Structures are given as structure tokens and as C-alpha cells.
Amino acid sequence: MQFRLVPYRIYCTSVAISSTSQISQYARIGQIENARRLFDQMPCKSIVDWNSIVAGYFQNSRPREARILFDRMPEKNTVSWNGLISGYIKNGMVTEARKIFDMMPERNVVSWTVMVRGYVQEGMISEAESLFWKIPEKNVVSWTVMLGGLIQEGRVDEARQLFDMMPEKDVVARTSMIGGYCQKGRLAEAREIFDEMPRRNVITWTAMISGYVHNQRVDVARKLFEVMPEKNEVSWTAMLIGYIQWGRIKEASELFEAMPVKSIVACNAMILGIGQKGEVAKARWVFDQMSEKDDVTWSAMIKAYERKGFELEALNLFDVMQREGFRPNVPSLISVLCICASLANLDYGKQVHAQLVRSQFDLDAYVASVLITMYVKCGNLVKAKLVFDRFALKDTVMWNSIITGYAQHGLGEEALQIFHEMCSLNILPDDVTFVGVLSACSYTGKVKEGHEIFESMNSKYQVEPKTAHYACMVDLLGRAGQLTEAMSLIENMPDLRVEADAIVWGAFLGACRTHMKLDLAEVAAKKLVQLEPENSGPYILLSNIYASKGKWSDVADLRRKMRARRVRKSPGCSWIEVEKNVHMFTGGDSMGHPEQEIIMRMLERLSGLLKEAGYCPDGSFVLHDMDEEEKVHSLRYHSEKLAVAYGLLKVPEGRPIRVMKNLRVCGDCHSAIKLMAKVTGREIILRDANRFHHFKDGLCSCRDYW
Helix, strand or coil: CHHHHHHHHHHHHHHHHHHHHHHHHHHHCCCHHHHHHHHHHCCCCCHHHHHHHHHHHHHCCCHHHHHHHHHHCCCCCHHHHHHHHHHHHHCCCHHHHHHHHHHCCCCCHHHHHHHHHHHHHCCCHHHHHHHHCCCCCCCHHHHHHHHHHHHHCCCHHHHHHHHHHCCCCCHHHHHHHHHHHHHCCCHHHHHHHHHHCCCCCHHHHHHHHHHHHHCCCHHHHHHHHHCCCCCCHHHHHHHHHHHHHCCCHHHHHHHHHHCCCCCHHHHHHHHHHHHHCCCHHHHHHHHHHCCCCCHHHHHHHHHHHHHCCCHHHHHHHHHHHHHCCCCCCHHHHHHHHHHHHHHCCHHHHHHHHHHHHHHCHHHCHHHHHHHHHHHHHCCCHHHHHHHHHHCCCCCHHHHHHHHHHHHHCCCHHHHHHHHHHHHHCCCCCCHHHHHHHHHHHHHCCCHHHHHHHHHHHHHHHCCCCCHHHHHHHHHHHHHCCCHHHHHHHHHCCCCCCCCCCHHHHHHHHHHHHHHCCHHHHHHHHHHHHHHCCCCCHHHHHHHHHHHHCCCHHHHHHHHHHHHHCCCCCCCCEEEEEECCEEEEEECCCCCCCCCHHHHHHHHHHHHHHHHHCCCCCCHHHCCCCCCHHHHHHHHHCCHHHHHHHHHHHHCCCCCCEEEEECCCCCHHHHHHHHHHHHHHCCCEEEECCCCEEEEECCEECCCCCC
């Protein structure tokens, strides 16, 4: 009888061990229901089985069921209690873990260490420290956990004191101390510990290399990297990121080529690094070579496209990303929102907004600021304000976004009202706020209010005026015709702090153009030529003035200088989004648009309607020495008129026609589009390089002050 029981016991034990192992395996792969079914079918359950199923529920983020099973356990040992504490801590329930710790019948060093680790993981270092010193017998793990907690809180000197007290210092403790010193930039002390270590593992080497990298000692890091006895993916990636972080893309590319295994992290870093340098084609090559991609990969490539102005490619890649089953993350969504703002692609922007709402990413203040900016730049100020109003607690960036939005749309009163509301809520304005408010004053001719705000910047808000603020003031005075005052402000700018740059002189030159002050315009143009000799803007504006005065020899002389200096005029272009496609137009007869014929017919029809409404082309906005017929022909085909004509053909009745232009809208086009809005009964929104123009019923929101 006894002889027969032995194999049965062996069989029963082996079945139990197999079942316990299977329970753990099911739990690991997220099949907790299968694990429970197997557990319930077991004829005899040991403490190990109970511990395994309780741990499985914790592992699958189901602490309530884990606790119910724990309470049903017929017998418990210290391992069971430790498992309960550990499970609560893994689920971020440190308070519940402490309650269990306090009611344990007996504790071992593991119990104490697990509880200390729980406090450290939650950032509760004081509680961890208090408990640590009560541990009756500490082991090397207890010491190392507490050491890591002090380093995590930046208390490196106290960590060193604890380190010196440790009876045994293992590789983990020494590596932690190296990392702590490196975080504080104390590389010599980190290197001293590194050099004194009796043995080092790959993590230790990588920690020291990373320390050098983060403290701009990339060449020293590379020397250490070269003598590493063995390297893993993390080591290679740390060195690679070091080169990328400090802009040394050539060395990064060479290292990347030499990497035996190119991890996703390394590839992502290369895409970002190369993309920042503007080498988008190389970044895309790395992207295409990757056999596996994660959401960061897609986001990095989209960001590279967005940063270098490849908007359409970025939107196309964003669509492919979603088709391949990748859920967009916040960085990729923000990149796409920025592109929608740049292209004024409102429909696409609304779709991205919907995705943000579904994912609850729109609850983030920074994301909301980007959304506001997108709606502002797409000409939908009502929607921008709705996003703004949703937030009870708004940060400065969000206030700046809406103030700047109202300014760009020529709503100076509203911008000032929001600025005063911001200040009344004790939210301190920054330099960006004042650029927005002063721009609002400039666009709406509020000279007195602008002066008062400019004077209050330093005295009331302790914000030192910068060049951008002086540019706003020069623009404000110049638009109002106070050119002498504007010139005086430029001449009296505090040289030690700020200097009149191209933006300041450009604002002044634009005012001279508006008010036909040839003598002052020449002064401004010469300054601009010195500051930006390759910029065509000052040449063109000055040429306009000469042409309007009939000084064609001076116009010809300017053009000779431009040719000699290889200065090229940026071609005027406008674009419009129709049915999710962006249509680009440049000035002239030859548009290269597939629907050119119907666009030309629409322009002819508009030309007749405008004549009947009293429109007379203004030849002063044509730069060339032409006869009147040629001038009229040239003006008719300005890019914004072509885009508006296409919008009238394609945008359904009742919806605004939204057109974007890369340069400032010319006076003739401004007059013409006002009348186009009137004779067609359509609302036309034009965003030029400076601001928005809302045309409706023969009027513009700028009140012809731009």
C-alpha cells in the first residue's frame, strides 16, 4: 500500500506544479479567466496555487478580485502577505498596501523592502525613509532601494552618506550612485566610483556614457564607449542620442550605420535628428527601412515633414498611419494641427479635434492652445473662442493664443477686453502677450491705448520691452501716419538691450509706402538692405514708391542692383482648400491648374460684374513700366483673385470662401475682393502674411486699415 502511494504523490505533485505554472502563464498573457477556470478545477490547492492566482489578478489590474481570493485562502504564509502588499503597490494603491503591512502577523526583510519600494515609486521619499530606518535587519536590496529614492529626489549628498554606510555595495548601488552624480553634473565623482568598481556590467558602462552625453562631454563618452567590453542596444542608442542631442548628425549617421542591431528607439532618434537638420529625404529613407514601427516613429516622421514645410506629405503620412492601425499620439496630432493652421485646412483640423476629444487629449491646456491657434488661422474665431471658454483654468499660453487671434482678425476691442480680463484674474502677461495686444492696437489704429500699454510693460508688469514690442509700436505709429514719432522711437531704442532689426525697419518702410513718404522710405530701405541684403522686400516696396511717382529710372536702377546681388522676389502665391485638397495659385496667365479654363471664364464674368459695380483697377500696384492695358491684365491675374474665383466655383453656397496668401494683399486686390463679396453675395475670408480680412457685403473687417 505504501509502495503504491509514492508514485501517486509524485503524480499529484507534478500535476499541481504544472497547473500552477499554467496559471502564471495565463495571467502573464492577460487570460486571467482561463487561469481562474484552471484554478477552480484543481482538486487540491496549495498555498503556492492560491498565491499564484492572487498575483495573477493583481497582474491584470483587478485588485478587488485579488483581495477577495486572498481573504478566502484557508492558510496564508509570509509570502502570501508579501504578495498582497506587492500587488497593491503594482496597482498604485500604496495606502492599501500600508494597511496590510501594518496588520501582518509577521514580517521579513522582503515585506519591509517591498513597502519602502512602494513609497519610492510613488515619490513619497520621506515616508520611505522613515520606514527604512525601522527595518530590523536590512539587506543589500533594502539599502539600494532607499539609495535610489534619495537620488530620485535629487538628494545626492544624502545618498552618498547612505552609500558610505552600506555594509555591502553591489553593482546596482554603485550604478545608482553614478547616475545620481551624473544628473547633477558631478562627473568627476561619478567617474571616481566607476573607476573603483571591482566589476561593472553593461548597465554601469551605459550609465557613465549617458552621464557624459547629457553633460555635453560627447567625445569623452565616445572614448569610453569604444573600450566597453560588451555593448547592447541601449549602449549604442545612448551614444547615438548623444550625437543627435548636440547636433552632430554626421557622427550620428556613421554610428547608426555601424550599429549591429538598429532598435526602434535608435531609428526614431535618427529620424528626429536628421529631420531637425532639414534632411527630410534621409529621414524618410530611415523610416522606410524600418521593419517595425511604433507610434513615436510615425510621429517623428510627421514632425520632420511639418517642420520643413512638407505639409501635404505629412498629412498623407498621417492618413497612412491610421490606415495601418496606429493610433495617433499627442505629438503627431499637434503636428497635424499645426499643418492645418498653416494651410488653413479647417475640415481636416475639425477631424483632428474630434480625435482629440475622443481620446480626451483636448483636456490638456497646451493642446487646447494649439487648437485655438488652428481655428484662429483657419479663420474660425467663433470656434477658437468656444475652445478657450471651455477651460476654467487657463494658462498664459492659452490667453496669448486667443488675444493674438483677435488681433489677427482685426478685433482690437475684443483683444484688449480679454487682456484686461486676464490681468484682473492675476494671470501675469508675458512678452508674447504684449506682442499680441500691441498688434491688436496697431491693426485697429488704437494709438493712445497702444502707448499706454507699452509704457506699462516695465513699470506695471515687469516685462522688459524687446525688439518685437518696438516693432509693434513702430507699426502702430506708422499706420496712423505718425512717421516722425515712429522714426524718433527707432532712434531712441535702448541700444544696450535691444536693437532695431529688419522687422522694425520693415514696419517703418511699410508705413512709408502707405503714406508715400519717399525720403523716409529710402532711409528704411537702405537699413534693410544692410540687415538683409538678400531679402527682396525692401527693394520691392521702394520700387513701388518710385513707380507711383513715375521715377522709372530709379525703378530700373533698383532692378539692376537686385540682379547684381542675385536678389529674387518671392513669387506671390495663394491657396484654397476644397474637398480636402489644397489648390495652389501663382500670379500670371499660365496657372498650370487642370481646371484653368473654367477659372478664366469665372474671372471674365467677375470682371464684368466689378466694372458694373464701379471697380477701377489701381495701376500703382504694378511694379513694371507698362501701358494701362498691360497693368489691368497683370492685376487681373494676381494669385488671390485666381483663388477666390476657384472658390466661387467650388465652395457650396452658404459656406465662407477661405483663401490664404504668402504675402501682404495688395491694395487693388483688397478693393476688388470687397466688391466680389458684394456682387456674388458670398463671404470671403483672406489670410495674408500679416492678418485676416473678412469680406462681406462690400466691406472688410479691417475697415481698410491694414
